Amino acid sequence: MTTTTATVVPGLLEQLRALPEDAFTRVQYIAPQVGCFNACVMCSQFAGRDTWGLTRDGLTGLFTTLGQVAAERDLTVASGRIHRPRVVFPYLDNDIGSYPHLDHYAELARDVLKVKLRVSTVGYSSHSTHLTAMHERLVAEHTGSFDGVRFFITPYTLGFTGRSGTDRETSVEDLAAGLRTYRPLLDALGHGAATAACELRFAPLVGIGELTDTDIDGHHVLATGPHLLISRNRGAGELPETVIERLDEHTQPVYSRPGAPYLPVTSDHAGPTAATVRAALDGTLGVPHRAREVRLHHFSNADGPY
Numbered sequence: 001m002t003t004t005t006a007t008v009v010p011g012l013l014e015q016l017r018a019l020p021e022d023a024f025t026r027v028q029y030i031a032p033q034v035g036c037f038n039a040c041v042m043c044s045q046f047a048g049r050d051t052w053g054l055t056r057d058g059l060t061g062l063f064t065t066l067g068q069v070a071a072e073r074d075l076t077v078a079s080g081r082i083h084r085p086r087v088v089f090p091y092l093d094n095d096i097g098s099y100p101h102l103d104h105y106a107e108l109a110r111d112v113l114k115v116k117l118r119v120s121t122v123g124y125s126s127h128s129t130h131l132t133a134m135h136e137r138l139v140a141e142h143t144g145s146f147d148g149v150r151f152f153i154t155p156y157t158l159g160f161t162g163r164s165g166t167d168r169e170t171s172v173e174d175l176a177a178g179l180r181t182y183r184p185l186l187d188a189l190g191h192g193a194a195t196a197a198c199e200l201r202f203a204p205l206v207g208i209g210e211l212t213d214t215d216i217d218g219h220h221v222l223a224t225g226p227h228l229l230i231s232r233n234r235g236a237g238e239l240p241e242t243v244i245e246r247l248d249e250h251t252q253p254v255y256s257r258p259g260a261p262y263l264p265v266t267s268d269h270a271g272p273t274a275a276t277v278r279a280a281l282d283g284t285l286g287v288p289h290r291a292r293e294v295r296l297h298h299f300s301n302a303d304g305p306y
Contacts, residue, residue: 012061016069024070025080032059032105033094037164038122040156040201043093051094056101063108070113077113082247087147088115097121097178100130103138106145116147122157126177127170135178139185148194149186151179154201216277223272229296230277232261239298241305259295266290 010018033053036043054062070077078086090096090105096119099105109115124131158164159171179186179198186196212223218234239260244253263280267289270276279285299306 012065013069016065017072019069021073021075022080024066024073024075024077027078027088028081028083029089029092030062030066031090031092031094031096032062032101033091033096033099036093036095037098038095038157040122040152040154043156051098053094053099054101056104059101059104060108063105063112067112078115082249083251084118084147086115087118088113089118089120091120095121095124097124097135098131100134103134103142106138106142110142110145117145118148119146120150120152121178122152122154123171123175123178126174132177132181135181139182143185143188146185146189149182149189149196151175151182151198152201153198155203156201212272214272216272217274219277219281221272221277226266226268226270228265228267228270228272228276228280230263230265230280231296232263232281232293239296242297242299255297257297259297262294262296263291264294 033051035049035051037049037051066077076086078088088109090099090102096102098121102119106117109117124135126132153175155161157171159166159174160168162168189196191197207225209224212221214221214223216230220231220237220239222229240257242255242257242259245256246254248254265276265280265285267285267287269287270280270285270289276285280289280291285291
């Protein structure tokens with residue numbers, strides 16, 4: 001005799017009803033799509049190149065069920081955040097400009113969840129008649145649904161790098177077409193970093209060099225190239241990790257620690273020696289240099305310490 005065990009998975013309504021209130025009042029990202037074919041190195045580096053998104057009906061089901069549960073509990077969606085309250089972000093590791101039902105998303109966000117959208121995109125293919133028509137409807141009918149729009153101008157996109165059979169000229173033409181389409185919406189929002197903007201995301205002007213992490217005359221010293229970073233206090237040892245505990249009323253980070261006092265010194269004539277450390281801290285360094293007092297923090301994320 002063979003027996004089988006069936007697992008009953010709760011439906012969407014039951015799953016949402018099991019969530020705490022904070023899941024509704026502090027929600028920020030509601031992404032209807034996963035994956036991004038651009039795979040820009042300054043963005044989500046682990047996004048899959050294959051994309052999957054909610055259908056129009058699936059999107060409707062998600063938003064109406066979210067709205068139903070929020071209404072049952074008398075909750076206002078996205079109202080409990082300091083950063084952009086009552087605004088949701090329809091992207092995380094996806095480029096929302098390529099989502100074919102973004103106009104329907106804006107309609108549901110406005111009418112069901114009573115929130116506005118914050119959108120960031122590198123653009124979309126102007127050769128896709130379906131996408132182009134959708135974005136034209138979005139701008140024409142849903143200007144009031146937006147809190148902000150940002151276009152990224154970056155050399156990391158698929159088209160700009162010419163990968164996978166794409167070319168840069170077409171990529172630039174697509175971006176220009178997108179900006180023409182969105183011009184009325186950008187003008188209505190008002191141009192600025194928090195409302196309507198184009199953000200340049202180019203490779204940083206950072207030099208790569210060997211890092212010396214050592215202790216000199218009782219002071220922690222970091223050295224690379226012409227730069228020294230010297231702990232003001234002796235016996236500082238390894239810096240303890242700082243974490244961001246929350247954002248204050250001005251949306252600025254509140255740190256768990258005040259940071260340790262360090263002295264950065266830049267000079268072509270000051271190597272990491274005991275004499276240099278003593279003279280720099282005493283203010284008697286006799287070679288051309290730049291120096292200023294700073295507070296140093298040790299953070300870490302999935303990529304490691306920094």
